[in-house]
Amino acid sequence: MRKRSTGWLLLAPSLVLMVLAGLVPFVYVAWTAFHRWNLNAVTRDAVFNGLDNVRRLVHDERVLDATRTTVLFAVYAVGSQLVIGYGLARLLMRRFPGRQLFRTVHTIPLLVAPIAVGATWRILLVPGLGPLPHYLEQWFGWHVDLGTSGTVAFWSLVLVDLWHWTPFVTLSLLAGLSALPVEPFEAARVDGAPAWRILWHITLPMLKPVLIATAFIRLMDALRLVDEAAMLTKGGPGDSTRFLGLQLVRIVFENNDYGYGGTVSLFALYVTLVISWALYTVTTGIKRQRAHGG
Amino acid sequence: MRRRPSAALALAIAGVVGSTATASARMSADTMSAPPDEMSGIDAEWWAAAAEPYAGTTITGVSESTPPSVYAAETLAAQFEELTGIAVELEATSWDEMRNKALNDMENNTGVYDFIYVEQDIAYADIAAERLTNLSEMYADNTDLQAPGFSWDEFNTFLDNFADADGNYFGVPMEAFIKIYLYRTDLFGDADLQAAFEEQYGYPLAPATTHDQYRDIAEFFTAHGTDNDLELWGTTVQATTSHAASFYEFFESVAPTFGLYDWGINAEENFAATVDNGGAMNGPEAVAALEYWVSLLDFAPPESTSSTWDEVASTFAAGRAAQGLVYGENATWIAADGSRSSVVGNVGVAVPPLADGVLEAAESGEGYVGYYDGGAFAIPAGADDKEATLLWLQFLGLPDVQPEWAAATGRVTENATYDAPAITAIDEEVGGYFTLMQEQAQLFRGAPPFAFHSQVVSTVSPFIWSAILGDSTPQEALDAAAEATEEELTNLGYRT
Numbered sequence: 001m002r003k004r005s006t007g008w009l010l011l012a013p014s015l016v017l018m019v020l021a022g023l024v025p026f027v028y029v030a031w032t033a034f035h036r037w038n039l040n041a042v043t044r045d046a047v048f049n050g051l052d053n054v055r056r057l058v059h060d061e062r063v064l065d066a067t068r069t070t071v072l073f074a075v076y077a078v079g080s081q082l083v084i085g086y087g088l089a090r091l092l093m094r095r096f097p098g099r100q101l102f103r104t105v106h107t108i109p110l111l112v113a114p115i116a117v118g119a120t121w122r123i124l125l126v127p128g129l130g131p132l133p134h135y136l137e138q139w140f141g142w143h144v145d146l147g148t149s150g151t152v153a154f155w156s157l158v159l160v161d162l163w164h165w166t167p168f169v170t171l172s173l174l175a176g177l178s179a180l181p182v183e184p185f186e187a188a189r190v191d192g193a194p195a196w197r198i199l200w201h202i203t204l205p206m207l208k209p210v211l212i213a214t215a216f217i218r219l220m221d222a223l224r225l226v227d228e229a230a231m232l233t234k235g236g237p238g239d240s241t242r243f244l245g246l247q248l249v250r251i252v253f254e255n256n257d258y259g260y261g262g263t264v265s266l267f268a269l270y271v272t273l274v275i276s277w278a279l280y281t282v283t284t285g286i287k288r289q290r291a292h293g294g
Numbered sequence: 295m296r297r298r299p300s301a302a303l304a305l306a307i308a309g310v311v312g313s314t315a316t317a318s319a320r321m322s323a324d325t326m327s328a329p330p331d332e333m334s335g336i337d338a339e340w341w342a343a344a345a346e347p348y349a350g351t352t353i354t355g356v357s358e359s360t361p362p363s364v365y366a367a368e369t370l371a372a373q374f375e376e377l378t379g380i381a382v383e384l385e386a387t388s389w390d391e392m393r394n395k396a397l398n399d400m401e402n403n404t405g406v407y408d409f410i411y412v413e414q415d416i417a418y419a420d421i422a423a424e425r426l427t428n429l430s431e432m433y434a435d436n437t438d439l440q441a442p443g444f445s446w447d448e449f450n451t452f453l454d455n456f457a458d459a460d461g462n463y464f465g466v467p468m469e470a471f472i473k474i475y476l477y478r479t480d481l482f483g484d485a486d487l488q489a490a491f492e493e494q495y496g497y498p499l500a501p502a503t504t505h506d507q508y509r510d511i512a513e514f515f516t517a518h519g520t521d522n523d524l525e526l527w528g529t530t531v532q533a534t535t536s537h538a539a540s541f542y543e544f545f546e547s548v549a550p551t552f553g554l555y556d557w558g559i560n561a562e563e564n565f566a567a568t569v570d571n572g573g574a575m576n577g578p579e580a581v582a583a584l585e586y587w588v589s590l591l592d593f594a595p596p597e598s599t600s601s602t603w604d605e606v607a608s609t610f611a612a613g614r615a616a617q618g619l620v621y622g623e624n625a626t627w628i629a630a631d632g633s634r635s636s637v638v639g640n641v642g643v644a645v646p647p648l649a650d651g652v653l654e655a656a657e658s659g660e661g662y663v664g665y666y667d668g669g670a671f672a673i674p675a676g677a678d679d680k681e682a683t684l685l686w687l688q689f690l691g692l693p694d695v696q697p698e699w700a701a702a703t704g705r706v707t708e709n710a711t712y713d714a715p716a717i718t719a720i721d722e723e724v725g726g727y728f729t730l731m732q733e734q735a736q737l738f739r740g741a742p743p744f745a746f747h748s749q750v751v752s753t754v755s756p757f758i759w760s761a762i763l764g765d766s767t768p769q770e771a772l773d774a775a776a777e778a779t780e781e782e783l784t785n786l787g788y789r790t
Contacts, residue, residue, distance in 0.1 A: 039401065040749040042787030044423060062756075128596030147535055147599030148763060236536020237599065238759045253394050254538075254752045 032262030085169025118231025150240025176210030349379030403676030415741030465670025471622025530618030626704030
């Protein structure tokens with residue numbers, strides 16, 4: 001009993017901070033979500049308007065498009081990072097000349113702030129002036145224009161995110177692979193199991209906790225992407241890369257529409273929770289299936 | 295492929311990376327640590343005595359990182375502190391960041407900032423929302439703080455942008471420019487190019503006075519660039535497809551030259567935007583303007599669809615365009631600062647090309663020919679050190695402070711500045727910009743007095759982008775924009 005109260009006492013400062021910095025703002029945002037509160041309106045005060053903001057969101061094509069774009073981005077970016085990160089982790093498990101140097105250089109993008117990443121890639125990709133569009137056109141005949149092609153802008157952001165965050169996935173999976181026991185692998189090889197069966201039946205199941213944790217972390221980041229998109233494309237051309245985070249920036253900071261911004265914020269949280277739950281359900285469902293001999 | 299990144303890339307990158315500008319002062323802060331001779335008219339004894347109760351105070355402000363603000367932060371703040379003992383910390387940042395910080399401070403009365411930058415087009419919203427201190431009243435109520443030499447009468451008409459309906463002033467103008475038509479005097483003055491142009495188009499090459507001429511010139515120089523493997527296009531276009539800058543160039547600088555004013559929103563007809571309801575946003579003048587402006591993209595550098603005002607200035611400074619509409623705050627450094635511009639000495643200025651009747655309408659006061667840009671420093675209603683800040687604002691408004699500030703950064707807020715030796719000495723160097731501004735500034739106008747300014751910009755911008763990208767015709771884009779504007783104004787309570 002005394003140990004328990006001592007434990008709570010020691011935790012108290014952290015809990016207070018979490019409540020102040022986390023719970024209180026959340027409750028405030030939830031409160032604004034059910035009010036009409038726009039500093040540019042004739043009435044600038046916050047007025048309770050029930051579910052009007054929710055009704056507005058359901059019919060807001062821009063928010064729905066932004067949600068769709070964000071989810072697509074998360075799927076492509078995170079999925080690619082997991083595959084490439086796993087490959088690089090396997091590579092780094094082997095000994096080869098320059099392995100340490102490669103690991104260090106490969107990790108450098110992680111040290112760069114997202115907004116600096118966006119700014120740097122903008123210099124590289126700006127139409128007419130950036131070296132990448134110039135040489136891609138000169139060498140391959142590819143016309144790459146961030147200012148006019150939504151496809152180019154979207155995939156540029158996927159590639160930038162890959163460049164920036166794959167090292168995180170690599171290092172996480174490398175740590176996971178390094179911690180795996182060697183005996184099951186040796187036994188499988190002795191039994192003559194091909195590499196793909198070892199991967200599917202031994203490596204991935206044993207690595208699953210690390211894979212899931214890494215995927216969740218990257219998914220959370222991808223779903224709330226703002227900095228890199230704000231610097232590289234500003235959400236354009238048009239609204240083609242206006243992710244949900246950027247759309248929120250527009251609603252709250254450009255339009256000063258705090259009430260509707262609160263609603264969209266809650267919606268963004270809801271989307272994140274649904275996707276996380278889906279991922280968790282699928283992965284634990286596979287686990288249960290295996291446990292029952294499926 | 296004819297286009298290659300060249301040394302001009304280094305100059306262009308400075309504008310492309312972000313909207314934070316570095317100081318373009320002709321004199322560095324090191325040489326300006328003491329007030330220059332032009333400021334000898336300042337009564338140092340009065341300032342020291344008036345500021346004595348506030349000596350040791352530090353006042354804090356936030357502004358956009360334009361050359362005038364950077365000059366104020368690096369040069370004028372030091373001079374003011376030497377006079378008064380009051381330190382000034384001026385945070386110069388991007389426009390978006392500046393506005394967010396200022397708005398948060400004012401809305402929450404946190405007292406973080408003692409003074410903020412209020413752009414002309416935002417002033418109405420802040421005054422209507424009672425976020426700013428009534429400086430006229432404060433000045434009148436504090437006779438011991440009325441600085442000798444400071445007078446509201448010294449300012450030009452730009453001051454009126456910061457007044458309420460009763461004539462009370464809520465800001466001290468610190469920068470004012472006109473968005474001007476820049477052209478390359480070396481290209482326009484080349485004998486061979488003149489001959490070739492006249493042969494092709496049937497009239498002499500000269501700064502355009504009509505839209506057809508402007509388009510012909512753009513077409514001519516784009517072809518010249520292509521034929522001679524040059525990084526040269528006929529015109530700049532501020533046509534970013536993801537930022538409000540394209541809205542601003544179209545509605546503030548291009549549309550008025552076709553006779554479309556106040557964004558096509560008719561405040562006297564229940565803030566109508568559609569022609570059907572009494573507005574003009576989707577009317578014939580608007581459509582003609584948008585068709586013309588979008589067509590110029592055929593003669594503009596490839597970065598145009600990613601260009602805000604900073605990129606346009608950098609494009610012109612890098613010598614990539616023969617002409618363009620450029621904000622005046624950039625015109626002077628483009629024309630005179632060799633460390634940032636590759637077209638020094640080859641820049642001319644002119645009034646933008648106009649449709650028939652527009653000039654007459656502007657001269658009569660019924661219309662205008664372009665954008666009168668600028669801003670003021672104001673004191674938030676919840677500021678802490680208002681008295682010390684009032685002294686700072688008056689210092690910035692002293693006639694003696696104006697000439698060097700104007701010479702360094704191209705801003706003019708007081709009438710007497712035009713006759714100052716520092717200005718007359720460099721006027722020719724900057725293509726006659728100050729003479730043109732003195733003679734023609736009254737033809738330009740700031741943004742309409744809409745408290746819903748930012749909301750309409752945000753609502754309409756996507757439709758402008760759609761027209762730029764070719765996803766909709768100009769008529770379709772403006773029809774949709776006008777309807778969306780009316781819907782938004784209804785939601786906000788302005789349209790009943």
